[in-house]
Amino acid sequence: MDMNEKPKVEEKVEEKVENAQPVEENKPELPDTTEGKLVEVLLEKAPYAEGEVIRKRRVKFTVPAERIHEFLELASEKFEMLMQISVVDWLKEGQFEVNYQLWSLSESVHAFVKTRIPRDDAKLPTVMDIWPVAETYEREAHEFFGIIFEGNPRLGPFILEPREYEKHPLRKDFNTLSYAKTIYGEDFDRFDESKTNYVI
Amino acid sequence: MQNGDVIHYELKEFQVFEPLFRWARKKSLWIVAFCTGCGGIEMPPLANARYDFERFGIMINPSPRMGDLFLITGYVTPKTLKRIIITYEMMQDPKYILAHGSCPINGGVYWDSYNVVKQLDKYIPIDVAIAGCMPRAEAVMDGITTIMKKIENGEADGWKRYRENYEWYRKNQDELFGEGWREKDARRWLAWI
Ligand code: SF4
Numbered sequence: 241m242d243m244n245e246k247p248k249v250e251e252k253v254e255e256k257v258e259n260a261q262p263v264e265e266n267k268p269e270l271p272d273t274t275e276g277k278l279v280e281v282l283l284e285k286a287p288y289a290e291g292e293v294i295r296k297r298r299v300k301f302t303v304p305a306e307r308i309h310e311f312l313e314l315a316s317e318k319f320e321m322l323m324q325i326s327v328v329d330w331l332k333e334g335q336f337e338v339n340y341q342l343w344s345l346s347e348s349v350h351a352f353v354k355t356r357i358p359r360d361d362a363k364l365p366t367v368m369d370i371w372p373v374a375e376t377y378e379r380e381a382h383e384f385f386g387i388i389f390e391g392n393p394r395l396g397p398f399i400l401e402p403r404e405y406e407k408h409p410l411r412k413d414f415n416t417l418s419y420a421k422t423i424y425g426e427d428f429d430r431f432d433e434s435k436t437n438y439v440i
Numbered sequence: 441m442q443n444g445d446v447i448h449y450e451l452k453e454f455q456v457f458e459p460l461f462r463w464a465r466k467k468s469l470w471i472v473a474f475c476t477g478c479g480g481i482e483m484p485p486l487a488n489a490r491y492d493f494e495r496f497g498i499m500i501n502p503s504p505r506m507g508d509l510f511l512i513t514g515y516v517t518p519k520t521l522k523r524i525i526i527t528y529e530m531m532q533d534p535k536y537i538l539a540h541g542s543c544p545i546n547g548g549v550y551w552d553s554y555n556v557v558k559q560l561d562k563y564i565p566i567d568v569a570i571a572g573c574m575p576r577a578e579a580v581m582d583g584i585t586t587i588m589k590k591i592e593n594g595e596a597d598g599w600k601r602y603r604e605n606y607e608w609y610r611k612n613q614d615e616l617f618g619e620g621w622r623e624k625d626a627r628r629w630l631a632w633i
Binding site: 400407409414416419424425 | 519554557558616
């Protein structure tokens with residue numbers, strides 16, 4: 241037997257469903273408002289993103305991580321201000337969700353730009369070249385979650401003590417209780433894991 | 441001769457006046473304006489027309505070297521604790537500490553948090569602690585009246601305890617921050633050292 245031969249896998253023959261209707265793309269209809277137009281204009285330039293209007297003055301975009309910088313650069317024409325970068329840790333899915341919160345000064349609309357990256361080896365390009373203020377938010381996200389923003393020159397210990405800096409305390413798999421016990425000693429009362437005597 | 445002896449000797453001379461001194465101290469508590477945590481927000485109502493603590497001779501004072509009363513107004517993180525300890529040591533004797541809320545007592549709602557100090561009393565001596573989250577301005581007033589009574593009776597002796605048990609407090613502080621934290625941090629805050 242040839243060693244280089246690949247083991248054959250039985251090919252599954254998919255049964256073709258007769259009368260299969262082409263699935264209609266049920267894209268959310270964009271309303272005919274300022275927000276709807278904003279999203280529409282932006283999506284025309286960036287067809288890889290998804291966008292929707294959540295409510296008045298609030299819109300949401302979902303962008304693949306590889307093109308986030310490109311998208312934000314486009315978005316910064318209408319959304320001039322970066323308000324915050326926040327991170328959500330989806331532990332079971334093994335992903336971080338990074339939210340860029342933008343504010344449009346001209347239209348008074350608040351936009352969320354969401355992107356997902358894998359938890360281990362989390363990397364994103366920096367957006368400091370678009371909004372210099374991103375430096376602070378990126379340092380914070382780096383410190384609390386361990387995301388590396390490539391191109392940010394000041395990533396490093398910032399708010400936390402050095403011993404916490406290595407642990408990334410806002411990750412969901414960081415056990416705060418056992419950490420507190422080792423640092424502050426076990427003699428502080430009122431810790432009770434069963435929460436039967438849970439008092440505040 | 442030790443440090444303590446000098447002070448004892450000095451005080452002995454004026455022992456007759458001691459009640460007068462205590463009364464005077466009680467009537468002029470100056471607060472070190474360094475409010476940590478949520479409780480700092482109770483200070484404006486305390487100082488305003490409704491409670492107006494200035495009628496008791498209490499005043500907010502920007503310098504630790506002229507302050508008597510140190511308010512720890514809420515949760516304390518290791519980072520603030522370093523500053524608190526250094527500010528406390530800068531203050532002149534006698535000095536008193538009033539701790540607001542459950543956080544300094546046992547961690548409060550943050551009792552399983554990675555960066556809230558669980559027992560403040562291990563690191564600096566507290567004279568009066570007010571329970572509750574957060575204590576209302578009335579409770580703080582009550583705490584201040586209690587500390588005044590304690591000063592008059594000579595029971596507010598945190599500063600003496602700190603001096604006598606300095607080794608113990610120092611040991612606890614070093615355990616939390618690591619040895620040599622004073623020098624290391626002082627160099628970071630005061631660039632010219
Ligand atoms: S006791 Fe409550 S109000 Fe006071 S610092 Fe803690 S959480 Fe804040």
